[in-house]
Amino acid sequence: MFERFTKSARAVVIGAQEEARHWHADAVGTEHLLHALLDASDPLVDAVLDGFDIDRDALRYDLDHVERGPRPPLDADALSTLGIDLDTVRRQVEDAFGPGALDRTRAGRGRGARGHIRFDRTTKKVLELTLREALRLRHRDLGPEHILLAMLHRETGAAHDLLTARGVELAAARQAVEELHRLADAS
């Protein structure tokens, strides 16, 4: 289904997988997708968000709150409550076994860290709605801006909740995307 995704839209999906892996999540959720979308700094998406006067840092703060979920297997904060300084352990181990030795082990990488991470139900929904949003606007290619529109549907979970809580709204966002495309086509 990714054939019609633009290069930057694909980069967002890949970025979301990396984000999920970083958090040792079982699956890619829409919060990971939104994080990747913000990181991509796509000009169209940025223009739409600017139209709603969205503070990216505030949105990232919201995201970090959602994403805290499962902790990494080697959690420096948790170990510090026992008086164990993970950085010191890491340094000692790396002195003996080389850089990255701790994180290279299977145990250190944890469950979610290897192989393919599946998309959860809400992320699958976003990808499906991305196509539908593009069709609706009669756009041939699926870009990051269509991913953004897809995230504004209620059934897409965390991303929808965060975006709408900050005042982004589907109908107005669609209009903005349409307008920006028209301007781009005209120039």
Added chain:
Amino acid sequence: MSEATDVAAAASSRDPAVGLAAVASLRALLETLEELQVDNARDQGWSWQQIADVLQVSRQAVHKKYRRHGF
């Protein structure tokens, strides 16, 4: 240990969420170190029996756990 961690430890030692997370992380750290050491021992030509003796577990246990790692 820093003052901040002292405070965190003192304030939350009876909070199960904190205590259990610490145990889980300690277990992960233990597993990580064990894997590194077993890997290293095998690289240096140690037998499963020698490794098991020092780890104070059975040879079967250590072999079963690590043979799939390919070392």
